[in-house]
Amino acid sequence: MPTKKHATWGGRFTAGPAEAVQRFTESVSFDYRLAPYDIRGSIAHAKMLAKIGVLSRAEFAAIVKGLEQIGMEIAAGKFTWRADLEDVHMNIESELTRRVPAGAKLHTARSRNDQVALDVRLFVRDQIQLVQGDLRDLQWSLLMLAAANDDVIIPGYTHLQRAQPVLLAHHLLAYVEMFDRDHGRLNDAFKRTNVCPLGSGALAGSTLPLDREFIAKELGFDGATQNSMDAVSDRDFIIEFLADGALIALHVSRLAEDLILWASAEFGFIRIADAYTTGSSLMPQKKNPDIAELARGKTGRVYGNLVALLTLLKGLPMTYNRDLQEDKERLFDTADTLRSTLGVLADMLLNTRIVRERCESAASDPALLATDLADYLVKKGVPFRQAHHIVGALVAEAEKLGKPLNALPLGSFRQLSPKFGTDVRQVFDVRRALAARALTGAPSSANVQRQLKRWEKLLSK
Incomplete structure (x- = not known):
């Protein structure tokens, strides 16, 4: 059934919206969260209206006092929200106007x-x-x-x-x-x-x-x-x-x-x-x-x-x-x-x-250093794609024998490439391998320490 004329646009209409329409269109059940911002904006708007002469000093003061009081009531959970007024804006304006007659001027030159x-x-x-x-x-x-x-x-x-x-x-x-x-x-x-x-x-x-x-x-x-x-x-x-x-x-x-x-x-x-x-x-x-x-x-x-x-x-x-x-x-x-x-x-x-x-x-798995093994060969002049193939064959051999990659005898390494020397065992030192990752952005300990200090400084600002 229709309701009485709506306070916001009643002059144009002979009856207010149906109750089902009110329930469907209301937003105050969630936009009430905008109340502090609505009040802050209204105070600024009122101050501007006073500046250009639309509001007198007394009217401005009364409006600000009314808005601040409403704001405190809202914050304290003592304000009564009305769904028939649709939204946060009209709830505040309606209550302000009820308390402060000059509140009727607040919406001058402003739309919702x-x-x-x-x-x-x-x-x-x-x-x-x-x-x-x-x-x-x-x-x-x-x-x-x-x-x-x-x-x-x-x-x-x-x-x-x-x-x-x-x-x-x-x-x-x-x-x-x-x-x-x-x-x-x-x-x-x-x-x-x-x-x-x-x-x-x-x-x-x-x-x-x-x-x-x-x-x-x-x-x-x-x-x-x-x-x-x-x-x-x-x-x-x-x-x-x-x-x-x-x-x-x-x-x-x-x-x-x-x-x-x-x-x-x-x-x-x-x-x-x-x-x-x-x-x-x-x-x-x-x-x-x-x-x-x-x-x-x-x-x-x-x-x-x-x-x-x-x-x-x-x-x-x-x-x-x-x-x-x-x-x-x-x-x-x-x-x-x-x-x-x-x-x-x-x-x-x-x-x-x-x-x-x-x-x-988990980090002790020698297979984690297979790429380092390929890099070892590269440093000895072996083209990377060939080095990649050699190390892949070593990994396959280790898997076939059920051994860790670093447990293969030196002969297995040298059988695939004479470039392998006794120093190949150093490749499997994980901390040595990390220290070698010293490029910008890489995970060497020195790099990480620099990044920890950098972030501590940045986040402390």
Whole structure:
């Protein structure tokens, strides 16, 4: 059944929306989270209206006092939200006008189109900085685990098969690098987010002499948007945040996968503290890495939020369309998921122990140094492809005899190439092999120590 005339647009309509329509179209059940930003934006707008003479000093003061009081009630959970008023904007404005008659002037030269664009930009701006802080915390946790185990060697893997030896710290620092790129991408996103759309109106600005630059400065923006139609319809900055979030989630998922493998009995490289694992309802021996598994799993919802918003926007004509109401839940969910995931992973890493003896055992596999054996021949003038073939034959011989590669007699080596000398045994010294990997970016101990110091300095800023 229809309701009474709507307070926002009642003059045009003879009746309000049906109750089913109200339930379908309301957004205050989730966009209430924008309330602090809505109030902050309204105060800045009121200040500008006072500056250009639309509000008297007394009216401005009363509006600010009313908005601040409403803000405190919202923060304390004492504000009553009304679904019939649709959204956070009209709930606040309606209550303000009820308390302060001058509140009826607040929406002068403002549309909910530019109002919500402002609120969401303020929200995204804050979330970017919060997520950046969470990334730094995770990088610190990785750095601390790496520094505490800077002499531990593990196999590096390709195709999930043992490949070459690396320092565990080098492996962990690879994730520090990934998350730093994520941090940098968020810096770039912040620049494009940090422009003020208020004053764009519904789509065509206003005939009143608004001071848009004044509002932008009041709210800490770099400047005002330059096209009113673009300003009210633009959600690129949300997509960019969600896309950056998807890359963060991708890197989190890769880290989680490594931790899950390392915690397994088959690897046994790490022990995660009981407080960050769970058990089985049936099997009493189980200790499951559920935190890492959930971190990996939540990547799917972060991807889904990005795809949902891309799909939402792909066919929208200019300018504002009600479809855009659907952007907020996707945005809120990604922000919340990133923050909770990054935070709990950082804590878990601080409560994770490296099992040195298992790492040492895995890294003692002489086959990890097969490439070094080929390099040994290259240094003696053998073309690499020929050296690769010779070492491959040695590996096959060792497998046939059921022996480790370094247990083959010298005669087996010399039978395939006279270039092998008694010094070939030195190739199988894993720490000597790591020390030889001294190129920029390679995992020698000296390089890793430099990187640990570099990251400690960078993350301390």
